[in-house]
Amino acid sequence: MIYVDQTFLDETTYTHVSIKLKGTEQHNSFSGDYQTFIDNRIEILTESYPDYIFTTRFQNQSFVKFNSDVKIVEVISIIFPLFFFLIAVLVTMSSMTRIIADQRIQIGTLRSLGYSKIKIITKYILYVLLASGIGVLLGIGIGIYSIPFIAYNAYVVAYNLPPLSIEYHFMYITLISSTMILSVLIVTYFSVVNVLKEAPSNLLRHKSPKAGKKILLERFTFIWKRLKFKYKSTFRNIFRQKRNLFLMLVGISGSTALLLAGFGIKDAVELSGDAQFNQMYNFDMELGVLPNETNITLIEANDKLNLMIQVAYFDETDYINLIVPETYDEMNDFLSFRDTKDKSIEFKSDSVFVTKQFALDHNIHVGDLISLEVNDVTSNFTVTGVVAYYFGNNIYISNELIEDVFSLYLNKIYLKLPNFSKLDMNQLQNSLNDLDNVVHVQTKDDLMASFKQTSSSMNSVIILLVIFASVLSIIINYNLTLINISTRHKEMATLKVLGYDEKEVSGYIFRETFMISSVAILIGLILGRSLQYFIISQINVDGIILKNDIYLLSYLYTALLSIVYLLIVYVSSIPKIRKIDMLEALKSFE
Structure with missing residues (x-):
């Protein structure tokens, strides 16, 4: 159960405004021109309204999640096809070598009948061009008109997406097709030339098996x-x-x-x-509340502070979540931290933890100084730990270090509900969702x-x-x-x-x-x-x-x-x- 002041329900505060800028329709949404156009407009808006934080749709949570999924598939789509391609070329070349070796008697017969070496080579070259050409065309058709739709439809289940639009990358198509055909042509040519080096009388006999060796x-x-x-x-x-x-x-x-x-x-x-949801998260429910100065009294629960701030590390800036517990010892009850070597690490009164991905991106190590800026107030903190965290970028700082530096407000609450059944949890979730000042309950x-x-x-x-x-x-x-x-x-x-x-x-x-x-x-x-x-x-x-x-x-x-x-x-x-x-x-x- 949660008890709140009456003032908590009196006023609704807007925290998010969506803006559509004029002129964006003239640019491709994923082009450099579009990004430059948006950056220029945000710079103007920031100068006019310095108390607001402006972000593009590329920072939207759903967009970020979808973009992250696409990037993972993008890495896979580069490495996997390369292995497929190399193995397929190897097998195709071995097949042509076998075919030519099996037809040495036919080649010998053609030479005996007076056919020139050029004509015999041309025969096999034309065969390879026809066979590999048909295979390449089938591969292009399947690769363009089948596989992308299967992969795209897999994401339609999780996201509301527009119909798939296919773009043709003729450079990739030409490069892959020509490499495949050229590889087989080269092997075929040298295989035939190697057979034709023998006299026609030798070609009319089966090749002797290799002698056994110890x-x-x-x-x-x-x-x-x-x-x-x-x-x-x-x-x-x-x-x-x-x-x-x-x-x-x-x-x-x-x-x-x-x-x-x-x-x-x-x-x-x-x-x-x-690792993240079952081993690290020890809470049962997460509440997002409107950021204001209202005091909330929680019975049998603890609260955390969570807000978007700007982080400056040397000459780089980025956005990251700052998590601050009411008291440092409560953090260990709600989150279990492990370092990059998968060893348990305790959150203390002087702890400043940075998640691994953020540390890697900005070359942050234990003992480094990071500069945090909140509402035009800047302060430096020494990193005491880099912790494993798989989905999201966070900084965890004890309230003892930060309460005298920044003026923070509550906007997220974590609850532990050990004696709640699933039915009780759902009822509580529905009750909390009815509160005006509760943004979300999960x-x-x-x-x-x-x-x-x-x-x-x-x-x-x-x-x-x-x-x-x-x-x-x-x-x-x-x-x-x-x-x-x-x-x-x-x-x-x-x-x-x-x-x-x-x-x-x-x-x-x-x-x-x-x-x-x-x-x-x-x-x-x-x-x-x-x-x-x-x-x-x-x-x-x-x-x-x-x-x-x-x-x-x-x-x-x-x-x-x-x-x-x-x-x-x-x-x-x-x-x-x-x-x-x-x-x-x-x-x-x-």
Whole structure:
């Protein structure tokens, strides 16, 4: 229950005025000209009305939240596509190399029939231009007319947004398309030229398999002697086909890294929310009241002072929330502070805490002086701690340090309601909302719900990226498996002639695939953690700093998904092995 003076309800005070300036319609809202125009007008208004604080719509809370979400997605949209692009180029180039290697007999036949090298090269160049051109056009269509709408609609749930307007960045489209096509063209050209160096008579024969070499494992005789023959042949084949080994390690580890990074970003947002709302916030309800000098008596509750002020640090200015408790010992009851090393830190009578993001942005360290300006009064304070705070920028100063310097007024109250049920909490919230001088009332559950609604929009984008990473993983695994089968066609035909059944022949190929994939998945988990750490560290959004951790379950889900994709490829490749003709092994290729 809250008891207030009668005067608290007598007068309504306006604290916010929205202004539309003439001439803004002549500028693009996100252009430099628009920002310059607004800054000039604010400078004029500030000179005319020095007692008021003027801010642009870019400081509006909803705009700031949406802009923060967009910036996080922007960082992801730069790094993720780069990895997708590099892996896709690698797989495409390996595919063209395989196609040309498989068609060496056709190339030899064409040379024997009198076709020039230029015509043969032109044939494959035209094929690559046609295939990659169709792929690029499909990619541009999906990238422009599908993915942006999916991502945008995810935010329509949390924000009231206008219809999406697509802008075409022809420079990016041209750069990406030309790089992709040019990369494949270069590989195709040199692959064909390399084949054409051989005499036509040699091209009409299958290329001899590489000679086996003694591998490092054989030197450990106490291990090697205990291995069965099928495992010995598996290890020898893995290191005999070094190019396939490299492609599988890079392709599978890269796609695994993308999967884990996607899960990791989602985890970072969830862990940050949990740390702030469940570990740091110890209050149950937050009241925003009109800023006036009215005294409010609270029974079984404590009050805090919270107001927007201007902070000057050396030659930089910024806006930040100042939180001042009535007495310093009450602060620890309502907020639990942890330093940047995640160690608990106590708020004392001489404490001046700055949140981590603000400290990083302004290069503030413990022991530095900061200058606070309130109502034309300026005073310096020594920073005693940099504390973890994930959403928002605050400075926490004890009332003992600040009460004789600044004239502060109450505008926010935090309540602890330990014996209130959810129903009691809702009834109290409704009663407080009816008071004229109460601007807003939010429970901690409301704050968490708002955070979850906003983060769910970004999670939708992350899920989209995970889906694309999954598709890429399956394509890479399938493509590299087909390369392995095609290059070992004669070997598998020979095994069938020698009496190996289909299960044993399949195991001959997929045993190598699973061994290499297991190593690649482990490498991918390490790379994925590094990629996630890099992405989180690159998210430089005002008032947001994410906890750079990943749930252990995410590692497990990533590994399991990668294994499932391998099994899908295994099942889909079995018909290819069944179609291998045993008579292939009996044919003479000399």
